[in-house]
Amino acid sequence: MTTVVIGAGIIGTAIAHDLQRRGQQVLLLDRDAPGRGASFGNMASIAVTEFMPASRPSVWKQIPGWMLDPEGPVRIRPSYMPRLLPWFLRFIAASRPSKLRALEAEGAALCARSLDDTLALLRETGLENQISDEGCLSLYTDEAEFKADRDHIEILDRFGFPHEVIGRQAIKALEPELSDKIGMAVRFPQNRSMRDPYSPNALPRLAVGSTPARSQASPVPTASARWC
Structure with a gap:
C-alpha cells in the first residue's frame, strides 16, 4: 500500500520522510518543487519557546490599538x-485561566x-551543518517593555525552559550592531535557526530521503487539485 502525502513543504516532507523511515511506500505530491510554497518564505527558526497561547489577555487587549494603528x-x-x-x-x-x-x-x-x-x-538527512547553535534574543527597549512581556517569561519558568535575562553590555557583546535603544533582552539558548532559510537542496533531500525509489515529489497541475 502506498501512502500519499499532499504538500511538499517542510511539514509534508517531514511526514513523508518519517513514513518512509518506518518502511512505508510514500508518494509525495505537490504542484511545485519541494519547498516552493508557503515554506519558501520562512524565518527558518526552530522556536522552542514560542508556544504562548494567542488568546492571552495581554495579547487580545492590544487588538483595538493595533487596529487603529496604520502599521x-x-x-x-x-x-x-x-x-x-x-x-x-x-x-x-479561550482566555479563561x-x-x-x-x-x-x-x-x-x-x-x-x-x-x-x-x-x-537533520542528522538523518545529512543537514546537521545547516543549523546554528547560537540561540536567539528577545529584545526590549527598557524594563517597562520587558515587564509587559513578563507572562511569557513566567510560563517558561513554570515549564522549565532555559532562558537568561541580560542587560545592554551583554547584548552588545553578542550583537554589536544592535541599536543603543535596546536596553534589555532575554536569551533563549534552545531556540535555533537554519543558516540558509531556503537551502536549495534541503527539502528535496528530505523529500527523497535515503531510498529515492520509495518516495517521489510529483508536480500536480493546479487545475487538477484544490488548494486551501
Whole structure:
C-alpha cells in the first residue's frame, strides 16, 4: 500500500520522510518543487519557546490599538466585523485561566521535544551543518517593555525552559550592531535557526530521503487539485 502525502513543504516532507523511515511506500505530491510554497518564505527558526497561547489577555487587549494603528499587525475590514464576532467571542472564551493553562501545557509538551526531533531529522538527512547553535534574543527597549512581556517569561519558568535575562553590555557583546535603544533582552539558548532559510537542496533531500525509489515529489497541475 502506498501512502500519499499532499504538500511538499517542510511539514509534508517531514511526514513523508518519517513514513518512509518506518518502511512505508510514500508518494509525495505537490504542484511545485519541494519547498516552493508557503515554506519558501520562512524565518527558518526552530522556536522552542514560542508556544504562548494567542488568546492571552495581554495579547487580545492590544487588538483595538493595533487596529487603529496604520502599521499595526491587525487589519480587519469593518464590513467583515459581524462575521468575525462569533469567532472573536470563542477567542475571548479561550482566555479563561483554566483554558490558558491547558493550552500552555499542550504547547510546552510539543515544544519541549522539538529541538531534539529537529536535530535527529537533520542528522538523518545529512543537514546537521545547516543549523546554528547560537540561540536567539528577545529584545526590549527598557524594563517597562520587558515587564509587559513578563507572562511569557513566567510560563517558561513554570515549564522549565532555559532562558537568561541580560542587560545592554551583554547584548552588545553578542550583537554589536544592535541599536543603543535596546536596553534589555532575554536569551533563549534552545531556540535555533537554519543558516540558509531556503537551502536549495534541503527539502528535496528530505523529500527523497535515503531510498529515492520509495518516495517521489510529483508536480500536480493546479487545475487538477484544490488548494486551501
